[in-house]
Amino acid sequence: PQVDAAEKTYTIGTDVTFPPFVYANSNNKYVGIDMELIRSIAKEEGFKVDIKPIGFNAAVQSLSSGQIDGVIAGMTITDERREKFDFSTPYYKSGIVMAVAPKSDVKSLKDLKGKRVAVKTGTSGATYANSIKDRYGFKTVTFDDSDNVYNDVKNGNSAACFDDSAVLNYGVKTGLGLKVVTKPTDTGSYGFAVEKGKNKELMAKFNSGLKKLKANGQYDKIIKKYTGESA
Numbered sequence: 632p633q634v635d636a637a638e639k640t641y642t643i644g645t646d647v648t649f650p651p652f653v654y655a656n657s658n659n660k661y662v663g664i665d666m667e668l669i670r671s672i673a674k675e676e677g678f679k680v681d682i683k684p685i686g687f688n689a690a691v692q693s694l695s696s697g698q699i700d701g702v703i704a705g706m707t708i709t710d711e712r713r714e715k716f717d718f719s720t721p722y723y724k725s726g727i728v729m730a731v732a733p734k735s736d737v738k739s740l741k742d743l744k745g746k747r748v749a750v751k752t753g754t755s756g757a758t759y760a761n762s763i764k765d766r767y768g769f770k771t772v773t774f775d776d777s778d779n780v781y782n783d784v785k786n787g788n789s790a791a792c793f794d795d796s797a798v799l800n801y802g803v804k805t806g807l808g809l810k811v812v813t814k815p816t817d818t819g820s821y822g823f824a825v826e827k828g829k830n831k832e833l834m835a836k837f838n839s840g841l842k843k844l845k846a847n848g849q850y851d852k853i854i855k856k857y858t859g860e861s862a
């Protein structure tokens with residue numbers, strides 16, 4: 632495609648391993664729903680993106696200190712985050728679920744008494760786990776990326792983990808080696824984020840591009856490609 636010298640480049644922070652939203656494929660290229668959305672929107676709206684796969688918490692921190700222009704990383708729109716960030720139109724729904732090792736007999740929150748639970752730094756799954764840990768008598772341990780969270784459960788160091796249903800359910804289908812034992816307790820939606828009151832032009836372009844992708848069927852195609860399900 633032709634490169635327009637006048638096209639603006641925005642720096643976009645993202646997670647490293649959060650399939651089907653963002654992950655590196657076998658060619659070490661970042662793919663997934665979020666990557667295809669941002670790239671298609673950029674194309675549609677005439678801007679360029681410089682993707683920085685720095686991890687979820689690092690991306691959110693970099694955004695709040697103005698080091699990057701936006702974050703797309705399966706980021707849940709929450710009231711607390713709205714104080715610091717502006718969010719796009721929601722583009723995907725996901726709640727939080729608990730997952731355990733395949734042979735575990737942990738079936739519910741009550742079974743977590745005295746146990747250790749793995750969560751990812753700065754996520755809504757971590758906030759949720761921390762909000763109920765005293766009531767259910769468990770401890771949390773944090774990791775910076777999802778792979779380490781899941782491995783801690785798989786190797787038996789943690790009895791369970793809390794993460795997004797859209798990601799864990801996809802993991803179950805694609806051989807992650809964990810099972811989901813609860814229904815999504817807290818439903819939220821993912822949005823693209825910019826620093827509050829800043830980058831209004833980028834946000835307007837994102838929303839306009841998303842609307843076009845929804846109207847022309849490309850959004851559905853991307854969701855279907857990565858989840859096998861209709862949007």
Ligand code: GLN
Pocket residue numbers: 646649687704705706707708751753754755756795
């Ligand atoms: N949706 C969760 C959040 O916003 C997790 C995001 C992620 O781990 N990439 O906190």
